[in-house]
Amino acid sequence: GTMPPMTETLDSGKVVGLDIDLANLMAETMGVKLVIKVMPFEQLIPALESGKVDVVLSNMTINPSRNLRVAFVGPYLNSGKCMITREEKIATADNPEKLNHPQTSIAVLKGSTSEDFGRMLLVKARIVPVKNYAAGIELVRTGKVKAMLSDYPICVAVTRQHADEGFVTIFSTLTYEPIGVALPGNDPLFINWMENFLQRLDKVGLLQMLATKWMGEIKLKEMEPESRDQR
Structure with a gap:
């Protein structure tokens, strides 16, 4: 829920x-x-x-x-993977390698394909599992992580529900x-x-x-x- x-x-x-x-x-x-x-x-x-x-x-x-x-x-x-962030540098990244460094912290839903994707392709980044998406969004909002990796429908909902909070969504076709x-x-x-x-x-x-x-x-x-x- x-x-x-x-x-x-x-x-x-x-x-x-x-x-x-x-x-x-x-x-x-x-x-x-x-x-x-x-x-x-x-x-x-x-x-x-x-x-x-x-x-x-x-x-x-x-x-x-x-x-x-x-x-x-x-x-x-x-669907496909997308990133939700408030940082322009992450928002303009055009391939995963630009995010694959220790300074990048990314929230993912525990046990999800987003966690699998992050650990497989962003091996140098800090992957932070969360129990639900609300917790992940809160980490992005408070600056405790740089972004949240999720699926397209979730990204759509977040940007619509938090339209005045500066969230940016990056949609990727790297995954099906x-x-x-x-x-x-x-x-x-x-x-x-x-x-x-x-x-x-x-x-x-x-x-x-x-x-x-x-x-x-x-x-x-x-x-x-x-x-x-x-x-």
Whole structure:
């Protein structure tokens, strides 16, 4: 519940976001009651493996290591890595090597592909894992880190929500981040249902409507790898 615009816990305790709207549509279509469980990101796949949850819908990138443990359906959204910073020098860096030195400190969500990316390509930088994105943004705001490495939807949300605080977002096409729905690997009927469900939402334009609601004037098709390569 701490990854706006995908998931966010309000002061009232209610959880909202693009992923929550999608989960509500799933439950309504299946005719079941939706129960939302908020937990740290690194606990999501273990919770799915143990049966504590039936589905993980939390801005989760489909990658090979996760896919060895659970099944994925999607992507329902394509993304890539981006940096959020308040420093012009970092904002104008045009390749990772310019950030790869000990003076660069970067916040990343613990257990995420952003942490993997940072430790793999920015080996000389100081990588600072955080428990949620709100904590990472606070570190950037207070100058305790130079930037936060995250996924494109998160960067969009931060710059919109903190428009007067001088945050700058750098979008990178160095990574392809397909965002999918994680499911138990031993339930082929459920996997097939989810494939058909997401395909239907895409074809009738509901996925685009959700993206517009939560991320503004953004076109999902333009976020696909083929479209980005043509820019």
